[in-house]
Amino acid sequence: MKFEAITIKDIAKALGLSTSTVSRALRDSYEISAETRRLVLEYAEKLNYRPNPIAQSLKEKRSRSIGIVVCEIANNFFSQVINGIESVAYKKGYYVIISQSHESFEREVANTQYLASRSVDGLLISLSTETTDLSHLNKLHDKGLPIVFFDRITEEMATHKVIANNFNGAYQATEHLIQAGFRRIAHLTISSHLSITKERLAGYKAALADHNIPFDETLVKYCRYGGLIEGETDQAIESLLNLPQRPDAIVTASDKLSTGCLAALARKKVSVPRDMGIVGFTNSPVTEIFHPALTCIRQPAFEMGQVAMEMLIQLIESKHPITTFETRVLNTELTVRASSTRP
Amino acid sequence: MKFEAITIKDIAKALGLSTSTVSRALRDSYEISAETRRLVLEYAEKLNYRPNPIAQSLKEKRSRSIGIVVCEIANNFFSQVINGIESVAYKKGYYVIISQSHESFEREVANTQYLASRSVDGLLISLSTETTDLSHLNKLHDKGLPIVFFDRITEEMATHKVIANNFNGAYQATEHLIQAGFRRIAHLTISSHLSITKERLAGYKAALADHNIPFDETLVKYCRYGGLIEGETDQAIESLLNLPQRPDAIVTASDKLSTGCLAALARKKVSVPRDMGIVGFTNSPVTEIFHPALTCIRQPAFEMGQVAMEMLIQLIESKHPITTFETRVLNTELTVRASSTRP
């Protein structure tokens, strides 16, 4: 027993007009008498008429809504990005549909499929850790669906992209630890094939090189699911601690890894920063109250969302097909706190 | 330039059938020859045919999707609830559309409006702090849209609801502080008219009463936006600290207030738990690494989402109108850590 909304037909009947006239009046079309328009608008207002977006979508093949695919909304970085996206979308009259891949390729495919079939006008996506095959996105893109990548991007598709300056962020983090007196610096990071992982690893290596510290492969630990699955982080920390030459500091590459690392070290009774310095990539709003307060690299998440949405709107609303694409790189910010300060 | 998907018409033409036959074959209707069905299904499979959900929605006035309205996804509690909802929805073949009110009444109305017009089959909602007028929801409900409330509920609508046992949670928190030796216990909470606020306040009062501690109005501080807006928490803490008789412990009623309180006290150089014991309602996964580790009341957020979604599906799929409704109350859990343990 679903409810009946008022339709254009009801208005037409009541006013003795045709549906097309009503439609024209409502959408403020050019050829319409001021009088008729007034009449229709007034009546529509009175009945609190709302056009049926489903019918509009079916007709126009657009929906003024856009889809977001992220791996987890329960992640400060992504929820902040989403807020940035929404802030722009809201102003421009777009509705935002949020979906989560939970780092699963299958879910990512299902979500993009669904969003496309729901006639979203565009897609904002950050890839799941499992994603290596991009055909689901390529197919949609080839068919004309505008797509903008953010954060976890791919080289395999020519379109707009927004990322944080991950290279610099990791460079800063590493250099800061070196300058604070740490020498044997490990890197705890996520799935090795993700774009952000490569960028951060490169920054880490560059900082070591610039300070004449040899790169040691064994000091880089990968957590495929970014610490999302049970025990992943603990194992990585364990193996770092068991190294013949234990590291004296760690650069962690994600929110979950940063907090997981602090927790694991606390359980192992490793004192931070005395026995282990930490700098973490994180957008947690509460790093200040961690024990110890966490030195961190913050990504401009909100801004990243704004930029991504603006780029997407540009793609959607452009009259001409766009052929030159841009990858915007936004600066990260280092905040120094206790976790990296030698007592 | 939008992309063309394969339609039922394409299949019909290719196979020399009518669209109705194809439709019947696809939906496994009663009167159809096994042979034709096989043919159609095979061909559809080959072309990777996907029915257009927009067209289906327009026709059937249902969408197999449901809408969620929460105030902030950047809140551990809500993101966990959403994950619970999704886990059930996914299994049952429903798609989930997430939207945020950002604690704004206007946004809440706009979101519910939009979701309804998009033919969601049902709504899961936790009210914004600004919401006192429920006519937007009542109107939809009266027209037959199934709605289930969770967490922040209302008495003004007869439907299924799910909440945490906020009374017990606050009671436990307060009693625990009393047993730990604290005597002058404050309550830092959110908007006074929210259901959860009243329930928690009642639990707090009951625990005091049961332990013969007089209730003192001045020890209850409300943060209208739950610490979401700048300085709200700091001011509340400030005014507690400036009381002629300063409290020796605080029960905080939300995630943001709990962390905000720890941060504010740290800035004020008030030592926790020595000079101030804290027990907080929070679903943060990292309370363990806070300084000090935070004693907390945890809400069964994931389970709450599961229950809410199951209830909603029951409403949606019931053949007969449902007239008796249920309010499920789920237990909270107290975890004792350093912030409430007298040295």
Next chain:
DNA sequence: ATGAAAGCGCTAACAT
């Protein structure tokens, strides 16, 4: 068992 046709609500090309 299959097809023809109507209709969900809306828009727009084509009359007039």
Next chain:
DNA sequence: ATGTTAGCGCTTTCAT
């Protein structure tokens, strides 16, 4: 300036 008509993709009633 307004009306008529067709059609978006799908389901379903009514013929056959």
